[in-house]
Amino acid sequence: MKLYGYWRSSAAYRVRIALNLKNIQVEHISVHLVKNGGQQHQSEYTNMNRQELVPTFVTQDEISGETLTLTQSLAIIDYLDELHSQGSLLPASIQDKALVRSMALLVACDVHPLNNLSILQYLSNDLNIDDEAKTKWYHHWVHKGFIALEAMLEKHSGKYCFGDTVTLADLCLVPQVYNANRLKVPMEAYPNIVRVWNACNKLEAFDKALPENQPDAVVQ
Amino acid sequence: MKLYGYWRSSAAYRVRIALNLKNIQVEHISVHLVKNGGQQHQSEYTNMNRQELVPTFVTQDEISGETLTLTQSLAIIDYLDELHSQGSLLPASIQDKALVRSMALLVACDVHPLNNLSILQYLSNDLNIDDEAKTKWYHHWVHKGFIALEAMLEKHSGKYCFGDTVTLADLCLVPQVYNANRLKVPMEAYPNIVRVWNACNKLEAFDKALPENQPDAVVQ
Numbered sequence: 001m002k003l004y005g006y007w008r009s010s011a012a013y014r015v016r017i018a019l020n021l022k023n024i025q026v027e028h029i030s031v032h033l034v035k036n037g038g039q040q041h042q043s044e045y046t047n048m049n050r051q052e053l054v055p056t057f058v059t060q061d062e063i064s065g066e067t068l069t070l071t072q073s074l075a076i077i078d079y080l081d082e083l084h085s086q087g088s089l090l091p092a093s094i095q096d097k098a099l100v101r102s103m104a105l106l107v108a109c110d111v112h113p114l115n116n117l118s119i120l121q122y123l124s125n126d127l128n129i130d131d132e133a134k135t136k137w138y139h140h141w142v143h144k145g146f147i148a149l150e151a152m153l154e155k156h157s158g159k160y161c162f163g164d165t166v167t168l169a170d171l172c173l174v175p176q177v178y179n180a181n182r183l184k185v186p187m188e189a190y191p192n193i194v195r196v197w198n199a200c201n202k203l204e205a206f207d208k209a210l211p212e213n214q215p216d217a218v219v220q
Numbered sequence: 221m222k223l224y225g226y227w228r229s230s231a232a233y234r235v236r237i238a239l240n241l242k243n244i245q246v247e248h249i250s251v252h253l254v255k256n257g258g259q260q261h262q263s264e265y266t267n268m269n270r271q272e273l274v275p276t277f278v279t280q281d282e283i284s285g286e287t288l289t290l291t292q293s294l295a296i297i298d299y300l301d302e303l304h305s306q307g308s309l310l311p312a313s314i315q316d317k318a319l320v321r322s323m324a325l326l327v328a329c330d331v332h333p334l335n336n337l338s339i340l341q342y343l344s345n346d347l348n349i350d351d352e353a354k355t356k357w358y359h360h361w362v363h364k365g366f367i368a369l370e371a372m373l374e375k376h377s378g379k380y381c382f383g384d385t386v387t388l389a390d391l392c393l394v395p396q397v398y399n400a401n402r403l404k405v406p407m408e409a410y411p412n413i414v415r416v417w418n419a420c421n422k423l424e425a426f427d428k429a430l431p432e433n434q435p436d437a438v439v440q
Contacts, residue, residue, distance in 0.1 A: 106291070126356075
């Protein structure tokens with residue numbers, strides 16, 4: 001099994017946490033998102049992932065033996081979770097599962113995509129948006145999402161996003177907070193988000209998945 | 221059961237298709253996204269959905285009897301699919317399920333959110349982007365997504381996105397194509413997407429869910 005990722009990619013970070021929680025060993029292959037205009041745009045990679053985004057997960061189909069190439073972090077995580085169902089990342093009840101998915105999708109659909117590298121590059125290169133307005137854009141969408149997520153955590157969180165067990169929602173929250181911190185989003189209004197983020201980072205699976213703990217990390 | 225939606229919302233459109241396929245009757249409540257600055261921003265609605273986005277699904281928890289309020293269209297659809305598992309919207313095998321989810325998420329995470337009403341409003345109001353550049357932005361992200369989706373359909377589609385059975389991927393594809401057509405995105409490069417779109421629209425569940433067939437539709 002191979003995971004094509006990048007230390008700073010939030011979506012790859014989510015999958016790394018899942019792999020660690022499930023104790024699944026894979027080969028990590030770094031796709032440098034910036035060097036030489038971005039390795040994710042080179043044909044060697046785009047043959048596997050036409051979206052030119054990380055991560056991509058490559059494995060062998062257990063039944064047919066064929067190569068299975070999966071894109072989209074949440075699809076990869078669901079796959080890993082079903083394959084290794086012990087310590088499921090989703091609650092058992094249909095209702096609870098839906099609540100966890102709605103938290104995860106809030107981040108994955110309505111926060112992260114708006115602040116992705118490719119979008120920030122488009123804002124600069126195609127729309128000539130300056131750095132100040134770009135930072136404002138970034139903060140705006142994080143705040144929109146975090147206001148809603150904080151309200152959900154107020155209602156549903158325990159030690160983690162949903163009760164006292166780590167779920168898919170935590171796998172989405174942690175990389176998003178990491179990213180928000182990097183872009184200096186004020187977090188005072190989100191005590192539950194910060195509390196859950198701290199609780200998660202105490203776990204080895206989350207710590208090992210931290211961007212700066214990856215072999216391809218460039219830490220100044 | 222109540223669905224708060226809007227005729228033109230792609231995310232609500234996805235849920236309408238799921239409800240029709242599953243033959244589930246709900247009360248449809250229209251949240252006008254434009255009138256008076258948008259009803260989704262009024263406290264009556266934001267109390268249920270702090271993201272100020274449609275749809276919101278409200279039901280009674282079958283066990284506790286408590287009100288269950290769900291946001292995020294894909295979480296709502298998964299909930300409905302598990303509750304009424306006949307005619308599942310996901311294939312049985314873990315591998316196939318992951319492929320269907322990756323197609324659905326490609327649209328739901330990387331195309332739709334970038335072209336949502338709130339983003340287009342931010343481009344105009346906060347970044348002073350003119351209509352021409354806004355249309356270019358819209359087309360850009362649709363093309364990025366559709367190039368990748370077309371490649372996946374080439375490999376996995378039958379009559380529908382994944383083989384000959386309607387799946388979650390079709391529920392995401394159809395509203396996105398509807399929207400792309402409305403914004404005049406050229407579709408010549410995507411023969412499989414167009415073919416699947418046409419096949420889906422021949423089904424009553426998809427036809428009934430069309431924006432113009434909703435009671436709150438304003439058709440010029």
